[in-house]
Amino acid sequence: MTKESTDPPPRSGDGCGEGEFADLDAREALFTGALAQADRVANRAAALRRQVMLAGFDAMVLEEQQQGRTVRVDDAIVRAFLLHQATVLRIPRQTVERQLATGWTLRDRLPATWAVFLDGFCSDTAAGSRRTSPGAWTGMRWPRSIWRRRSWCRRRSRPC
Numbered sequence: 001m002t003k004e005s006t007d008p009p010p011r012s013g014d015g016c017g018e019g020e021f022a023d024l025d026a027r028e029a030l031f032t033g034a035l036a037q038a039d040r041v042a043n044r045a046a047a048l049r050r051q052v053m054l055a056g057f058d059a060m061v062l063e064e065q066q067q068g069r070t071v072r073v074d075d076a077i078v079r080a081f082l083l084h085q086a087t088v089l090r091i092p093r094q095t096v097e098r099q100l101a102t103g104w105t106l107r108d109r110l111p112a113t114w115a116v117f118l119d120g121f122c123s124d125t126a127a128g129s130r131r132t133s134p135g136a137w138t139g140m141r142w143p144r145s146i147w148r149r150r151s152w153c154r155r156r157s158r159p160c
Contacts, residue, residue, distance in 0.1 A: 042123075047119075050102075050103045050124070053096070053099060053100060054107065056085070082096050082100075106127055
């Protein structure tokens with residue numbers, strides 16, 4: 001009767017097989033570590049992009065407010081900002097809008113998830129799914145600085 005197993009073959013007394021498996025384990029560990037590090041760098045790059053997008057929007061709002069203008073969600077300046085970001089990043093305007101909304105939610109309402117995202121320990125997708133998971137705030141949220149006019153909420157049939 002033969003025994004089927006997933007265990008490695010028994011080591012021979014001359015040590016020939018031991019070196020071979022040790023080399024394979026070392027290469028696999030090196031590859032796995034490099035892959036994990038590359039994934040973390042990619043996640044950090046996505047977090048940095050999101051952070052720059054949020055800072056750019058905040059700076060635009062502050063600049064407009066310093067000039068005495070009130071910034072509203074449906075203003076031309078907001079649409080121009082979104083279109084400019086979409087052009088630079090080569091993604092649809094709606095994606096920019098969604099990424100900003102997710103970024104605001106993470107930064108303002110889920111600071112622990114935001115910190116993990118900035119450290120590169122979770123992906124953009126994972127951080128965004130936390131935003132919509134049960135118990136998390138699920139609505140689109142614009143920053144307080146542009147809440148001045150509430151009519152845009154009524155058009156979307158949800159309370160502000």
